[in-house]
Amino acid sequence: MLGLGALAAALALPAAAAPAAPGAVAKPPRLRQGDVVGLIAPAGFSDDLEELEQIKSNIAGMGLVPKVGAHVLTRYGYLAGSDHQRAADLNAMYADKDVCAVFAVHGGWGSARMLPHLDWKTIRANPKLLVGFSDITALHLAFAAQAGFPTVHAPNAANGWLEQTWNSFWTLAFQGDTPTLLNPDPGPDPGPDPLLQQRWRTATIRVGKASGRLLGGNLSVLAALVGTPYLPDFSGAILFLEDTGEAEYRIDRMLTQLGQAGILRRVAGVVFGQCTGCQIDVTGYSGFSLPQVLAQHLVPLGVPAFSGALIGHVANQFAIPVGVRAEIDAAVGSISILEPAVAI
Template identity: 60%
Template sequence: MLSRRSTLGGIGGLWAALALSPGHAARPPIKLPRLRIGDTVGLIAPASVADEPFNLELAQNSMRGMGLVPKLGRHVSDRFGYLAGTDRDRAADIHAMFADKTVRAVFALRGGWGGGRLLPLLDWDLIRANPKLLVGFSDVTALHLAFAEHAGFPTIHAPNAGNRWDVISWNSFWRMAFAGQAPLLNGAEGQDITQDRWRTTTIRPGKASGRLLGGNLTVLSTLMGSPWLPDFDGAILFLEEVGEAEYRIDRMLNQLALAGILGKVAGVVFGQCSRCTSNVADYAGFTVPQILDQYLSPLGIPAFSGANIGHVSNQLSLPVGAQVRIDAEAGTILLLDPIVA
């Protein structure tokens, strides 16, 4: 267990007091159609511009390498400022892919920024009527969380189609999406294979079960107070971040604390905080591990950090909205029931 608790530990009890009563009963998620070799998958650009021909071809080749047939959305090469087309056109591509009966799953091409702008435009009746896997990460967190609240079926936090699909990412995705398994993540895959690079650290020991919710910390914090954020009561919260200075991590975790989210959850997994260091010379502030300890230790719930989740190679594929069990000492995430049938 980490020992750095003195500075902010005194207010941890106040955050916990903001929690709603435990035991929130999550609705049983819909089982999604599993992927098979030869299936068609849709590629969409819900956020930043994705119009570089070479990168589009690489993304399609990644899908072909998985044995899948890529189908590009109509507007993926559009440009609207720094976005991949207008909000309505990007939303239209999502609708088209979910309505298309030949498409078995939908992959985001990249993240960046823009997914949150689509949420009020999405036809949730259409999406609920056509359940299929949605895959991506980073800014796609906005879609994952909104789907957890409004779609009623799980999604997969995994590399975008335009990112690298390394062995751990592919193995965990294949087990969930193709094989219909309920794999043990991080302990069975990340810890053993990449022990020297992604070594988890126990913040508070213990085991906990709940609905897995989370993603990019910045994107999650921007949805605070909106109708697109799911109920975190009894959930397992997972977080990752990239390129944010330590004080920004502190500020966003404080927002989650003041909003009562940290006091609601049953457990926390913090993945990688890539390039989360201050550029100030002679920096003498808190480190990210100290900040995590200050916010998570006082909660008294199982929590660990260092999981290979986020803007890193070999990131784990995670089932957002599904029931999982974490072991903070072993650094593992166990999917309790397959998400595909």
């Protein structure tokens, strides 16, 4: 994470937040230099004190003040404490008037287990940005369904925050701007890395533009929430997805589930980001490729769709606001944010 403190100090901040419109769901306050942010571990555990100190240093480099949850270093099997303990940390951060936002430390697995133990009344009454990705998708979607205010799909606090990630997060969370997110252009010559153009390339699945509420995250986690009260209404939504370590047939299986559950037919558009390590490692494999799987499920929807956006388990991923209106242009692979994620 290079130069976050210097960059944060150099950028000007907008004026104080305006009150929400009558009847509107209050948005989280934008972040400011010196704000206290909570660190929670809603999923996998880590008892590495040195790593925690590095995480706190990274947060300080953003110009923020870290406040560590009581059970961040607790271990319960492969989880960071019991379901009640992990939920208690999140509930405490939303009840704490000094805390302005909440960052997940790690992903892994376990966020969904604590959803029944969250204090939704307190969370709704205290809108604060929730930041994280991967398993944290369970929280993003549950917040969209139960709390109604935006969150930010971005690296967990223990992950890397490279320039593109930091810039998109700063723009959304500190400035309250509405950027257009577009993969970097490597130019006509990818240089010494022949995979560069392939890695940054987006692919149009079905051409067109569409607008709607941005909802999504990790496909595996989303699929596991089908049938629970923690999945929001996807009617007219822009669905964004990503995954890691899932073979093509498992992506096929999960998209089949979303289709048969009626979710896919309700969306206005789809962005399938990165699927890191999603090729089956079998010599002589002759099944469907990932692009073929995506086409089979998304083309029949008749809505704009593209793949390859820098969302997911990759370095320098975009920070994506969850629960705000956006427009996609599948021909160029862009995501234009149409409303601030924070109160400005």
